[in-house]
Amino acid sequence: MADQSDDTEKTEEPTSKKLEDAHKKGDVAKSQEVNTWFVMLGACITAGFLSPGMAAKLSHFFEVFIASPHDIPMDAQHLRMLWMDIGTAVLLSLALPMAVLMAGALAGNVLQHKPIFTTEKMKPKLNKISPLQGFKRLFSLTSLVNFTKGIVKICIVGVVTFVILWPERDRLAVMVTYEVSEILPLVQMLTIRVSIGVLAVLGVLAGLDYLYERFQWMKKQRMSIQEIKDEYKQMEGDPTVKAKLRQLRMERGRKRMMAAVPEASVVIANPTHYAIALKYEQGMAAPLVLAKGIDAVALKIREIAEAHEIPVVVNPPLARALHATVEIDEEIPPEHYRAVAEVIGYVMRLKAKMSWRTRRT
Known part of the structure; x- marks a missing residue:
């Protein structure tokens, strides 16, 4: 009886073939916090380094709408060309920031697991639309852990933001009296400082979350003794x-x-x-x-x-x-x-x- 219970319990570490098969099906160790961190890094790079140039280009282009709107031709042909110019200018200004954000999203996935293309996750499954299964997932241990992680992350980000902005409370209180040319550099400076602080803390949280997710994934991939025997038999060939x-x-x-x-x-x-x-x-x-x-x-x-x-x-x-x-x-x-x-x-x-x-x- 003891041997039978050992065979049914998944207590053994997964084999390399089991891990490779799981990877081919798209089942990999993945932390959403790592992806979020890289996207935030791309957003911070965009806001801190690319947004001034992008804003300058767009403001120069749209200056004519404010300075001399009466000089804009209103016939159909000129309006069509104007809208094409506006679209081209906006796309060119947003191309580099969007590329940075996409690179961050890709980096967050590539660094966690090697690339794989599979349609396994897109296959329709009844348990995905089952209300009972959805209710179980909603109140499962995994959902509770994710909810707790979200609350902890919000609290930590709030504390970090408060610690960084508190010394600047006097300047923030009188910011409404500043000129626009003085407000924008101040906002940019504070945004960069808050972003760096938040990224540093979230980077630690993302690393810990990845270790946790990988531990849970490896636990899910564990095999029973009988599964290892069956896999070995399959690889070596059934004697019959x-x-x-x-x-x-x-x-x-x-x-x-x-x-x-x-x-x-x-x-x-x-x-x-x-x-x-x-x-x-x-x-x-x-x-x-x-x-x-x-x-x-x-x-x-x-x-x-x-x-x-x-x-x-x-x-x-x-x-x-x-x-x-x-x-x-x-x-x-x-x-x-x-x-x-x-x-x-x-x-x-x-x-x-x-x-x-x-x-x-």
Whole structure:
């Protein structure tokens, strides 16, 4: 009973194949806080370094609408061109900031796991639209943890913002008396300082959240002992399947071997147990084994040989010796040259004698 319970409990660390299969399905360790941090980094870069130039370009372009709106032509053709110019200017001004934000979003994913394209997450599943499953997800431990993380993050960001802005409370109180040219640099400076502080704190939180998410993911990927055994069996091959494949290979090899028997010059046999089909032609260094077998295979070799009028010579010691020492498509070893030469010589004399009788007849 204890062994059975161990097999059903997922207590073992996942194998590399299990992790690779999960990755192919799009199931990866991923922290949304890391993605948020990189997007915020891109937003801070945009606000702190790119927004002044972008604002200057746009303000210069739209200056005509405020300074001299009466000079703007109002006919259809000029209005169409004006709107095209406005769209082009806005797109060009926003292109670099949008590229920075997209790069931040991609970096947040790429740094957590290697890229993968899968449609597994897009497949429709009934549990995604089930009200009961949705209710369970809403009040699950994961939802509670995410809610807690959100509250903690808001509190920490609020504290950091308060600590950074509190020393500037006097300047903020009289900011309404400043000129516009003085307000914008001050706002930019405070925004950069708050952003750096918030990013520093959220960076720590994102790192801790990623470690937590990876721990939870690895826990979910754990395997039972039986799953590891099944995976190993699948990788190594099921013994039953391997035996079947081995049997198929043997059958195909036997068919090819039998097809080569009609090319043999002689078959050396034990009366009932062994049969060796040899081929010898002028110019060959030594006779070649085309087929060999015992019992039923040997009987089949003899039947094919007799059907094609190939001489069958009974020599039990030589048949057993050749079967044990020579494989198919191999030449016979030198120690059997003499015995095989006598057999082939006998066969050649027999063929010559039968040919002479045929000519006389």
